[in-house]
Amino acid sequence: MLSIKDLAVTFKTRKGEVDAVRGISLDVGKGETLGIVGESGSGKSVTSYALMRILDAGGEIRAGDVTFGGIDLRAASERDMRDIRGREVSMIFQNPRAALNPIRRVGHQIKDVLIRHAQATRQNAKQKAIAALEAVRVNDAAARYDAYPFELSGGMCQRVVIAIALACNPQLLIADEPTTGLDITTQKAVMDLVGDLAAARGMSMILITHDLGLASQYADRIVVMKDGRIVEDGTPETLFTDPQHPYTQKLVNATPRIGASIRSLLPAEIRTAEPVHKVHDRPLLDVRDLVKTYPGKSGPVHAVKGVSFQIKAGQSLGLVGESGSGKSTTSEMIVRLQDPTSGHILFDGQDIAATPAARFMRHPVRRDIQMVFQDATDSLNPRDTAASAIAEPMSRIAGLSGAKRRDRVAELAELVGLPQPLLSRFPHQLSGGQKARVGIARAIALEPKLLILDEPTAALDVSIQAIVLNLLVDLRARMGMSYLFVSHDLNVVRLLCDEVLVMKEGEIVDQGPTADVMGAPKHPYTRALIDAAPQPPRPVAA
Amino acid sequence: MAEMTASSSQDRSQKGDTSLGHIAYVLRDNPVTMLAFGMLAFFLGCAFFGPALVPYDPLATNAARALEPPSWDHWFGTDNLGRDVFSRVIVATRLDLTISVAAVALSFVIGSVLGAAAGYWGGWLDAVLNRCLDTIMAFPLFVLAMGVLAALGNTVENIIYATAIINIPFYARLVRAEVNIRRNAGFAQAAKLAGNSDIRVLAFHIFPNALPPMMVQVSLNLGWAILNAAGLSFIGLGVRPPTPEWGIMVAEGANFIVSGEWWLAVFPGLWLMLAVFTFNLLGDGLRDIVDPRKRT
Numbered sequence: 051m052l053s054i055k056d057l058a059v060t061f062k063t064r065k066g067e068v069d070a071v072r073g074i075s076l077d078v079g080k081g082e083t084l085g086i087v088g089e090s091g092s093g094k095s096v097t098s099y100a101l102m103r104i105l106d107a108g109g110e111i112r113a114g115d116v117t118f119g120g121i122d123l124r125a126a127s128e129r130d131m132r133d134i135r136g137r138e139v140s141m142i143f144q145n146p147r148a149a150l151n152p153i154r155r156v157g158h159q160i161k162d163v164l165i166r167h168a169q170a171t172r173q174n175a176k177q178k179a180i181a182a183l184e185a186v187r188v189n190d191a192a193a194r195y196d197a198y199p200f201e202l203s204g205g206m207c208q209r210v211v212i213a214i215a216l217a218c219n220p221q222l223l224i225a226d227e228p229t230t231g232l233d234i235t236t237q238k239a240v241m242d243l244v245g246d247l248a249a250a251r252g253m254s255m256i257l258i259t260h261d262l263g264l265a266s267q268y269a270d271r272i273v274v275m276k277d278g279r280i281v282e283d284g285t286p287e288t289l290f291t292d293p294q295h296p297y298t299q300k301l302v303n304a305t306p307r308i309g310a311s312i313r314s315l316l317p318a319e320i321r322t323a324e325p326v327h328k329v330h331d332r333p334l335l336d337v338r339d340l341v342k343t344y345p346g347k348s349g350p351v352h353a354v355k356g357v358s359f360q361i362k363a364g365q366s367l368g369l370v371g372e373s374g375s376g377k378s379t380t381s382e383m384i385v386r387l388q389d390p391t392s393g394h395i396l397f398d399g400q401d402i403a404a405t406p407a408a409r410f411m412r413h414p415v416r417r418d419i420q421m422v423f424q425d426a427t428d429s430l431n432p433r434d435t436a437a438s439a440i441a442e443p444m445s446r447i448a449g450l451s452g453a454k455r456r457d458r459v460a461e462l463a464e465l466v467g468l469p470q471p472l473l474s475r476f477p478h479q480l481s482g483g484q485k486a487r488v489g490i491a492r493a494i495a496l497e498p499k500l501l502i503l504d505e506p507t508a509a510l511d512v513s514i515q516a517i518v519l520n521l522l523v524d525l526r527a528r529m530g531m532s533y534l535f536v537s538h539d540l541n542v543v544r545l546l547c548d549e550v551l552v553m554k555e556g557e558i559v560d561q562g563p564t565a566d567v568m569g570a571p572k573h574p575y576t577r578a579l580i581d582a583a584p585q586p587p588r589p590v591a592a
Numbered sequence: 593m594a595e596m597t598a599s600s601s602q603d604r605s606q607k608g609d610t611s612l613g614h615i616a617y618v619l620r621d622n623p624v625t626m627l628a629f630g631m632l633a634f635f636l637g638c639a640f641f642g643p644a645l646v647p648y649d650p651l652a653t654n655a656a657r658a659l660e661p662p663s664w665d666h667w668f669g670t671d672n673l674g675r676d677v678f679s680r681v682i683v684a685t686r687l688d689l690t691i692s693v694a695a696v697a698l699s700f701v702i703g704s705v706l707g708a709a710a711g712y713w714g715g716w717l718d719a720v721l722n723r724c725l726d727t728i729m730a731f732p733l734f735v736l737a738m739g740v741l742a743a744l745g746n747t748v749e750n751i752i753y754a755t756a757i758i759n760i761p762f763y764a765r766l767v768r769a770e771v772n773i774r775r776n777a778g779f780a781q782a783a784k785l786a787g788n789s790d791i792r793v794l795a796f797h798i799f800p801n802a803l804p805p806m807m808v809q810v811s812l813n814l815g816w817a818i819l820n821a822a823g824l825s826f827i828g829l830g831v832r833p834p835t836p837e838w839g840i841m842v843a844e845g846a847n848f849i850v851s852g853e854w855w856l857a858v859f860p861g862l863w864l865m866l867a868v869f870t871f872n873l874l875g876d877g878l879r880d881i882v883d884p885r886k887r888t
Contacts, residue, residue, distance in 0.1 A: 387781055411787045421785055429778030433800050433884050439782075446787035476884045492782065 051254055052078040052101070052222055057114035059093070059100045059278075070096040072278040073114065078222065083248060083255040085269030085286075087262050087301070089511035090482070093278040094258050098224045102141060103131050119221065137167040140215035142244075144227040146208035150199040156210045157183070157195030160217055167218045182213040187243060204373075205236035209243070216247060223248065226258045233372035234538055238582035241268055260511060262305045263541075263584035266290060274298050290587040304516040306541035307586050312523050315516035315545075325527030329548060330363040333396075334532050335384065335500055340393035340403075342379050342556075353379045355556040356393070361500065366526065366533040368547035368564065370540060370579065376556040381502050381536050385421045386410040397500070417447050420498040424505040426485035430477040436463075436488045437473040443495045462491040466521060483514035490518070494525060502534045507542065519546060540583050544568050552576050618880045625877030631870040638685040648676035650683040650836045659853050669855035671841075672848065677855060680836035681863050687837055688867065691748065692817035695755035696810055702756070703763025704799065704806075710764070711771030712794045718768070725761040733758040734823065741829045751830050755817050766809055770802035807878035815871035822864055838864040 059071040071093040078084045088094040099105050101116045101123055116123040118139065126134065135141075143149040151159055160179040164170035170178045176195070183191035186209040199207055208228065215223060225244060229237035245268050248255045259265050265272050266286035274282040274289070274297065282295040293299045304315045313324045342354040354376040361367045371377040382388040384395055386407050395403040397415055405413050420443070423429035430439050440459045444450040450458060463473055466487040477485055486506060493501055503522070507515040519542065526533060537543050543550055543564065550567045552560035552575065560573040571577040619626045643650075648666075654674035662669045668677035710718040728736070740754040774780060775798065783797045784790075822839025824830035831837040833844070838860040845856030 385785065387784060408790060411784065411789055416785075416787055421782075423778040423782060425778055429782045431779040431783070431797050431801070442783065442788075443786035478885045489782075492786070 051080050051119055052256075053115075053117045054097070054101065055115045055117075057097065057100060057116060058112040059096050059105065060110055060112050061106070062108040062110075070109070070278055071100065074275070074278070074280045075114075076273055076280065076283075078254050078256060080221075080254055081249075081252045082271065083245070083257060083269045085257045085259065085265030085272040086275060087259060087265045087272055088275035089260055089301075089513065091277075092275040094275050095226055096278075097275075098141070098226060098256060098258060102135055102139060102224070103128075104135075133167070136163055136215075136220070137169075137218045138220055139222045139224065140218070140220040141224045141226065142208070142211050142215050142228045144230050146204060146211045147199060149211050150207060152199050155196050155198060156202070157197075160210070160214050163214050163217050169218050179213075179217070182217045183210070185216065185247070186210075186213045188213070203236075204232050205240060208232060208236075208240050212240070212244060212247075216251075216253075219251065220253065222254045222256070224256045224258070227260070228257075229259075229264070234540075235372065235578055235582045237264075238584075244268075261584065262289075262301055262512070263307065263586040266586045267584045274301065287587055300513055302586075304512040305586055306512075306515075306539070306545055308541070308544075310545065312519055312545045316520055325524060327364055327366070327523075327527045328530070329365045332363050333360045334363040334365075334398065335361040335534075336394075336396040336399075337380075337384065338394040338396065340380065340383060340395065341391045342376070342383060342388070343391045352556055354383070354390075357553070357556075357558050359551055359558065359561065361532050361534060363499070364526075364530055364532055365549065366535060366547045368543035368550040369534060369536045369553065370538065370543055370550060371553035372538055372579075374555070375553040377536050377553050378504065380553070381421070381504055381534060384500075384534065385419055385502050386413075386416075411446075417443070417496040418499040419502070420493040420496065420500075421502040421504065422486075422489050422493045422506045424508055426482065426489045426506075426509065427477060429489050430485060432477055435474050435476055436468070436480065436484075439477075439488055440473075440491045440495060443492060447496060458495070459491075462495055463487075465494075465525070466491045467517075482510050483518065486510060486514070486518050487521070490521065490525075494529065494531070497529055498531065500532045500534065502536065504536045505538070508537075508539070515542075522546065540568065540580055552579070615881055618877055622877065622880075624873055625880070628870055628873035628877060631866065632874060635685055635689065635867055635870060638682050639689045640686075642682040642685055646676075646679035646682050648679040650675065650680040651834055659848070659856075661853075662855055668859040669853075671844070671856050672853075675834075677841070677859055680841060681838070681860050684836040684838050684841065684860070685863075685867075687748070687831065687835065688818050688821060688864075691751055691755065691821040692814050692871075694752045695817045695821075696759065696813045698752065698756035699759035699763055699813070700806070700810060703760045704767050706760070707764035707767030708771050708794055708799055708802075711768035712775050712790070712798065714772070721764065721768075725764055728758070729761050734820070737820065737824060738827070738829055741824060746824075746829050746832065748831065751821055751824060754824070755820050758820070759813055759817065762809060762813070763806070766805060767799070767802055770805060771798050774798045774801055804879045804883040807882055808875040811871045811873075811875035811878055814874075815868035818864065818867055818871070838867075 055075045056073045057071055058073050061068045061070055074097060076084065086094045086097065100111050103123065111124060150156065157176065157179050160182050161175040164175050164178055165172065180191045180195055183194055188194050188206065188209050202210065228244065229240055232240060257265060257269050269286060272284065272286055272289055273280045276297050282289065282293065282298045289298060290302055293302050300317050303317060306315065311324065313321050338358050339356045340354055341356050344351040344353055357380060369377045369381065379388065383390045386402060389407050390403055393403065394401050397419065400415065402413065402415050410416060437459050440462055441455050444455050444458060459473065460470060463470060468484060468487045468491065472480060472484060480488065507518050510518060523546065525531065535543060535547055547564050549562065550564045551558050552567065552573065554575050560567055560571065560576045567576060568580065571580055619629060652675065656674065657670050658672055658674040660666055660670045666676050666678065668681060671677055706721055710721040737754040737758050740757060741750055744750040780793050780798055783793045821830055822842065825837050825839030826843040830839055833840055841860035842857050845860065848856045
């Protein structure tokens with residue numbers, strides 16, 4: 051139905067022309083779901099923008115044919131394209147909240163599309179919009195019709211976006227990273243919904259994602275893109291069991307899955323033996339009855355409702371939960387950025403919760419508890435070079451200066467695998483993986499005893515994630531640090547952690563050694579989380 | 593941040609190179625910015641060297657040659673007391689620039705401190721400050737400046753204070769908003785973990801990130817402050833005659849336009865316009881220079 055031949059797209063930038071897509075050809079049949087998988091910069095999104103003819107300024111289709119149901123999309127007039135977009139080909143975007151107009155009721159936004167494409171009249175538009183909301187399984191659709199986007203959860207917003215996209219019964223749906231930023235159980239619900247709707251309507255779909263596991267679960271056929279080219283094309287099973295191209299092999303290896311070890315994520319040629327880390331019996335951190343209650347407009351909000359746990363010296367503890375579970379609040383209290391409402395945090399036997407967060411920077415334990423933040427970009431000051439970011443804790447806490455500090459920065463950069471010339475760069479000149487390394491180097495600069503890792507790889511491509519996770523394993527063995535690894539990705543926690551805690555609504559619902567909790571989940575919520583995680587087909591031993 | 597780079601000579605030399613190179617790049621990239629910086633250099637030259645270079649004493653009267661139209665002797669003509677308009681216009685540059693730069697610097701500093709504190713700590717501090725600023729902004733600003741001058745007496749310092757007071761709310765509001773969106777940013781939290789106190793986090797990590805939009809505001813305000821000072825002089829509340837100042841010269845010259853002696857008002861007015869124009873054009877360039885993201 052859709053056929054792309056030798057498509058090439060270039061962008062004009064300050065540094066000359068950049069080829070984003072270099073001659074790709076693909077076909078999507080009726081009712082087929084095609085997965086386009088690739089890492090950032092592979093040109094997967096640009097391909098879809100090009101066929102919708104919504105490229106950013108400076109982007110231009112240089113060559114190739116795009117035919118959709120017999121219409122040449124490249125030659126179609128802008129007026130025809132406006133009719134095609136939304137009615138024939140629809141798109142769902144990455145961030146559902148950004149895709150909705152924040153000041154219009156969601157029902158009206160659906161109505162707009164229906165009226166624009168003459169699918170409804172003013173009289174019956176509301177009724178049809180409610181039907182569209184019901185089709186995406188929004189509970190109480192008539193009431194939600196009048197809601198504003200900010201009143202809805204992320205998953206609910208994405209359902210509304212899907213309702214808008216499907217309102218006019220398009221023949222092709224393009225889903226560009228539709229579940230990035232959503233919780234894992236929400237991801238499953240949204241993807242199942244999209245899959246069911248596509249099947250029920252005989253609609254074709256292009257699923258663009260960086261997650262090979264997700265694509266393999268929902269796509270009939272997958273193309274793997276790299277640097278604007280398609281490197282491999284096949285069914286999910288063949289891609290996983292018998293990847294041909296070295297890049298596909300690398301991607302397949304790097305995707306965390308059951309049965310993988312942390313080293314097996316790396317390409318075979320750079321694998322080394324996994325270092326062992328020693329767990330002592332002495333508890334390093336002992337959290338007792340930690341409570342955090344925020345004053346809210348409609349009564350107090352109980353973010354953390356009395357959690358108690360221990361981390362032994364050298365141990366890695368995984369803290370798993372979805373957004374709103376209180377896992378971030380807990381970790382911020384432990385790292386002393388927030389004050390608990392009540393409870394104790396004993397670090398080496400000393401109650402560090404007794405010192406308020408605002409005065410904690412002078413506490414001797416400050417250097418022993420450090421954190422790696424979730425969003426590496428956000429956690430680096432845009433005005434500071436990588437070197438000054440890494441040097442900051444050393445100059446403020448350890449009082450290092452001059453040549454000593456410079457040498458230490460160089461040493462840390464070496465340790466985290468950051469090339470020396472990059473140290474003088476600003477964050478916006480670094481890639482995501484490099485920024486993550488800067489964040490890690492800064493956190494380990496003072497050789498802390500406890501490192502809190504708040505989803506350090508959530509924003510990274512899988513191959514970079516594999517390298518960063520292995521770096522963390524090496525550092526742990528080398529420096530004897532304990533980790534509190536906060537994550538929603540169970541497959542990653544499984545690889546890195548000795549023990550795991552599962553939090554839900556401010557309480558710990560499940561805890562124990564990782565193998566036990568993951569292998570035989572006792573709590574239904576843990577089981578739901580494990581079931582929701584996409585499981586790629588197992589590859590043959592690589 | 594400054595001490596960190598200063599301690600390492602290697603870092604410093606690298607930074608110096610890139611800063612100069614960066615300024616050159618910004619100027620080359622945008623001809624309008626280049627033009628604005630050229631005109632700024634011209635006005636600064638006038639301010640520093642003008643009094644030494646002008647052909648006539650700006651205060652010397654010559655009744656014999658009063659109200660002469662522009663000629664080779666007197667490029668901009670002479671006024672009703674026979675003073676050379678060209679000399680007076682050039683000499684006035686120093687006073688007008690001093691007033692506007694001093695007033696803007698003062699309001700920048702005070703506004704930044706107030707706005708940063710309000711944006712970072714929030715709560716009652718924020719509420720009190722915002723209501724105070726609302727009160728200032730509720731006055732017609734020019735009338736407020738007139739009131740301040742009438743109460744304190746019209747000296748150059750008081751013109752500066754009056755102009756600064758009416759500009760403070762704009763800076764405080766801007767800084768408050770910029771600081772507020774960054775107070776829980778990851779890099780601010782990371783700075784706290786690195787042992788920085790709240791004040792250090794605010795001053796060295798969050799505030800510098802608010803500079804790019806501030807620079808646009810500064811340049812627009814410089815032009816506006818000149819207009820304001822000239823306006824105050826025009827209505828007789830600013831600089832006193834016979835001191836050369838663009839506003840007064842326009843005010844005095846206005847009386848003669850009806851009788852055909854247009855050059856008395858037009859040339860100081862033109863200079864005023866050019867100066868304001870320069871500062872308005874300067875904004876984007878200044879912003880690009882202080883924004884590290886433009887360094888590629």
